[in-house]
Amino acid sequence: MGSNIEDNQDDVPMELQLKGKKPSSQKLKRHDSLDVEASKMPDAKKVIGTSVLLKLAFQSIGVVYGDIGTSPLYVFSTIFLEGVKHEDDILGALSLILYTITLIPVIKYVFIVLQANDNGDGGTFALYSLICRHSKVGLIPSTMAEDSDVSTFKLDMPDRRTRRASQLKSVLENSQFAKFFLLIATMLGTSMVIGDGVLTPCISVLSAIGGVKAAAPEAMTEDRIVWLAVAILILLFMFQRFGTEKVGYTFAPILCLWFVLIAGIGVYNFVSYDIAIFRALNPMYIVNYFKRNGKDAWVSLGGVVMCITGSEALFADVGHFSVRSVQISMCFVTYPALILAYFGQGAYLMNNTGDVANTFYASTPKPIYWPMFVIAVFAAIIASQALISGTFAIIQQSLALGCFPRVKIVHTSKKHHGQIYIPEINNLLMVACVLTIIGFKTTEKLSNAYGMAVVFVMFLTSCFLILVMILIWKTNILLIIVYILIIVSVELVFLSAVLYKFEQGGYLPVALALFLMFIMYVWNYVYRKKYHYELEHKISPEKVKETLDATSSHRLPGLAIFYSELVHGIPPIFKHYVENVPALHSVLVFASVKSLPISKVPLEERFLFRRVKPYDLYVFRCVIRYGYNEMRNEEEPIEKLLVERLKNYIKEDYMFSVAANGDNQGETASLIEKDVEVLERASNMGVVHLVGEQDVVACKGSGVTKRMVINYAYNFLKRNLRQSSNKVFDIPTKRMLKVGMTCEL
Template identity: 65%
Template structure:
């Protein structure tokens, strides 16, 4: 049985005073008990930060940077082949069929489409992503949130007011910003972003849209990859119907999602040999077909054939771009998965294996089609030499499963990032690997993805329609990434304006042309990713909107040190032995829910630690830099504040129990920088510090209780209809049907007390 106490009530709107005080701190020896009597200068060590209004002292440690040897980079390059390139590597299964939906009308059209494919995979995956976008990684991590986090760290564009001075002390927080004569333009843009509420909201919406589209990729990649691979079985047995192919595909998809809970760490790095075999097959067969059928297709390197293709086909050529763009599906995953590897390792694997194999594959298929125009609807399997059919079929199915696995895992990681930044409702994050970083599993999302994949496969049945939807998601994400990268170029990299303009004119123009083409196919399946995005963005906007309102409410009603002193000095308040850990989302100050708790239960533990879980706009926070402690000004209270800082890829359920880690760090704080510790060290008096440590240990022995602030929210009386629907119905519906805080932090139920309170927003 879980012993939970729930205290509920209504908070009246009121104002709490805030006080701002300045305090100083001195450094002590790295050895906790190696105190010295030497007096240090208070002036030199003067320090002010956002927690000074309630506290004194701080705990900080450094993080050493580690480089990677060339042998490690080469190993990572090999491993990346299995994780990063499954999606783009399986594109030859369906690109020509999706480009020539109505058949080949002119033999030279093949040269035009081949030329388009070659220049597209050169310009977008190779030039844009591998050599430009990968450099916009956030301490090694990539994806839409990585770009947003870089912008948030450089400019104050976050909508939640939790930026604090001490966050810049985290070793990987600061950006290496070049100093050059373009700093004026960067400063001007930064200033405009920080002053514009519209710009802040727009940036967040762009990030949410990009994230939603990548999640849409997680639905569509398994559908089109598995369906295209399985379709090849009709070559061996023509009696198998279209419904039979769809049924087999759905069975594979269900099995794929059912094994997700076991994690991918045990099999993830076995993917590389399979994908290497796949690239060897498609590259080798492509070279064979190129020599056998029509080597003259090499002239497609001349962009003149693109111009001729558009002159002949006009609107039809423009529409066919929606099929050509499928040649670069999975490119965003290349950026999103850089955190598992390194920029250099992905550059090596792309240039040495993936790009050459894809060029040979598409060139070989074009040579085959020049002699077999009527087989375009099933180009891939028809172009395979007969003795290699079964081996190629087996490898194709395996490669499609791997491509699907990579996108599903990527979807889990993206949801985790959204959750950590307050942009997604609470869901359970399961860390499936102690060895490999970033391997997470989310049960609720896995089930929803499985249902969506089965529904799309059974409903569309055709790879052409799924391809239309897939192309929409792919191009939308790429366009949004380009927009964020341009901001980073100007503000952070301070790139020459001519290079920025060149990027926009070349890369941006190409992507906008492709976007216009896929939008034309909106009714033919293109609406699907936009529908996914609309649902996901609605959920994100509802959750984040109320989350911010609630945060501002707590910020406006936080308890000042003076009020805390008054609350705890009441005659009826009993002090009992033990350590109370009080969880809240408020980063700056003591939350109003504590006053509500004491008013209803007039008892207070001998030691109280207010813990705030804070997400920083960086990918990871080192364990030794996780906690920031302060002691509330009135030392006789034994009340501490703690901010537990996490990056958006960190998992909060760590190997070491959170409770044990917090107590250990708290004692280190008291020894190394607690309240008046410096004065005691300088005077040679150790007793005071030792007594404080002993008091903590005694409190732990007396029992640790976890107090969770579970605030309910309702719209204030007289609020507009829109506000009432947003808060009372939409937000509370999401909250009631998802995980609670105790399940997210693995808090022991037998030592947990829930404190309920209602905020009127």
């Protein structure tokens, strides 16, 4: 959509320019889109060494697996809410647990879903972003010139898989309903994951503290347990500011100890009580369990779901680590420990069916009861960490797609891009957790709410994954059918079971999701409206001179840097400015600050420029690129760096003209000297930073709903959550002027 400037201008890679090598004519062709070059990431791909991989795997234990790792605290009690009616029911439930953990977290997530990451990021928004990058299904049109090169199905159809992908791509791109449905489904799934981030801390901490009530029921009343849980949760959220890396290194040893102990206790229990518990490996016990219990067995699936809570964290948190590190930690630590723990609990229950309501602590050997209680509390705190980190990750992804108000993102690691902390979201999650735990009070009520969020997100992930399989991976249709028949059908059965408990607490994640969806949709709706407004009113570089002539603008000595979020074209606020202030500085630079997902950007590649013709206007477009580990503040001499790089660009730009058109080198040298002198004189006279800010209102004649969304809901979110312009662009506030205009959408 963005207009190209200097369509016939030639270019070469920056490396050749800096080394002074003369470009060959074959290398002079370029896609003249500043947006394309601004998104290129120098040295972005790095091979992770074995030592780093093992460190990440170790960290991931402390961040990713707390939720699924602490599920042995409450699974059997949520399956048998009314007690065990038949001894073989324990074998049936244990068999269900075994195959559910194997099928969903291990086979589905670890070996399939993790491969569908979007440049290392996981979660629902990552899947949506991945689909959008391979087909034009986003509601905001693609502005990248290179997007058309991603999928060339119509040019090459060698097999059925490619034709199938082309047909699906065509259907999605030509259906406005499909585009809207995908976006809404993504928002809903993301909201459900954030709902998990609220429910996980509550149920995990309450379950762990339940050990005190089991040992001393008279001393620990329900209210005391609730307030103790609240205090622990507040401390947990206060700890988040130290970052995923420190949290991971702090929590990982504790959770490793937890997995070793629950595995050891499991071995002790099935050796001591019933070594034949491994009969549960036979899936016929599942069939007999359903035959014997009918509807009750189906309802109990809502409890079985609790053994895979936190599976979505495997995917949502992968951006904090890496795919291989998560696979290693799951297959070699978490999965074996969980299976041994559940088999041990099953063996204990075969001889003590009356203890099913408190299986974990009842099956813990008395000599290590209190040490296990302490470690269980710490493990529960860690369980809360998994979805909190996942929530930070998906909020960051939603920001990139214009589906959430801009909030402050703090990169907490100098080594890993995905390790972040978002203060506003952390505080909101803390408040939501405290209110939820005070309102529900018991794990039984919370488990009904929790199961709804868990299964819905899993099912939605499968739906998106099927699109990825067809559209991007071009998977064999037989394998897709097998995936649907085995995994998707199982998830649908689980979903039907948790929907049965909607009135008993299942409404909570739905209510949370709808609230978050409202915020996301309002922001995205206005974001799209603003995008189309700027698209319709932007000034092409070719029209700049016409605009200046029409407004009779005078040129003042000095350099002005005009900031906006628009990378392609000149923002419409520029025309508004010159119409009201018919005076411009002698040199004008339209700048956009862009953050890349790499630690640092080399200085020589930080500034990308384009010149707006005619040359005597002295108007330039610029993208300033930073890595996530580079601090920007008022002490940094950004003007000095920009001026120096702009001088280099002016020289290189004229050199391209000589190489491409055979211009006279003597005349070119004179022009270079003149333009550099103009630039130096302007910068010496003073630099001013102009920041464009657009207020939005619904246009006249708009309906009540549109006016409510734009005038009230959006502007309320913008005032209360969005960062100010100087924080967004990191520019000196002492020499900053804001230029505002009101857009009627």
